[in-house]
Amino acid sequence: EAGVAQSPRYKIIEKRQSVAFWCNPISGHATLYWYQQILGQGPKLLIQFQNNGVVDDSQLPKDRFSAERLKGVDSTLKIQPAKLEDSAVYLCASSHRQVFDQNTEAFFGQGTRLTVV
Amino acid sequence: GNSVTQMEGPVTLSEEAFLTINCTYTATGYPSLFWYVQYPGEGLQLLLKATKADDKGSNKGFEATYRKETTSFHLEKGSVQVSDSAVYFCALIRSNYQLIWGAGTKLIIKP
Numbered sequence: 001e002a003g004v005a006q007s008p009r010y011k012i013i014e015k016r017q018s019v020a021f022w023c024n025p026i027s028g029h030a031t032l033y034w035y036q037q038i039l040g041q042g043p044k045l046l047i048q049f050q051n052n053g054v055v056d057d058s059q060l061p062k063d064r065f066s067a068e069r070l071k072g073v074d075s076t077l078k079i080q081p082a083k084l085e086d087s088a089v090y091l092c093a094s095s096h097r098q099v100f101d102q103n104t105e106a107f108f109g110q111g112t113r114l115t116v117v
Numbered sequence: 118g119n120s121v122t123q124m125e126g127p128v129t130l131s132e133e134a135f136l137t138i139n140c141t142y143t144a145t146g147y148p149s150l151f152w153y154v155q156y157p158g159e160g161l162q163l164l165l166k167a168t169k170a171d172d173k174g175s176n177k178g179f180e181a182t183y184r185k186e187t188t189s190f191h192l193e194k195g196s197v198q199v200s201d202s203a204v205y206f207c208a209l210i211r212s213n214y215q216l217i218w219g220a221g222t223k224l225i226i227k228p
Contacts, residue, residue, distance in 0.1 A: 004160070042121075042206055042218025043161070056215065091160065106216075108160035 004109035006092050012115045018080035021112045025094030034067055034077050035091040082116045089113050119144045123207050123219035130197055131227050138192040138222050140207035148209040150183055150190040155204045199226045
């Protein structure tokens, strides 16, 4: 079974530029998550999709971050304009259930390491 | 509120040493608890979990017991290997099913 695919693996941009990340979840998984992981910290949930609808985006900085999941499969996360503090690893995860209940596991991609200079 | 506190790293051990990584939590109700592992250059993987008090999760020689009385979920392994070098994250699940993460503990095993 193929895992969660993310691209690119690495990206370096200047502040105020824009950047987009792509995620292809495991086939058939209805739930997709985007996390931001700053060095030395645990992952922070940015947005959670159920199929192509947003379940939770309460921690997404909506003035500069946007995400979409057209057709309930692939997803893109965009930052425009980027700030220095956006430097982090952006992780995508998917799950076949909407929630982390006792029998659910989230599968993570390798992440995209963003450096804003 | 809900939170997870892990011991700070890095933790450096020699091969075959005994490992303990401490994790304590604060939460309302009875959350499920998880340990995730992140190997160098890879994504997060679920290592083990426990869903109720006194449950013991185990995988790959690692164990953790859900201790309600001490609100702890410490990760242990009797004999570590170089291949165990990674970052370990303790996490709990909230009532709205979001994961709350610890800051992670980097483990370095020297041959």
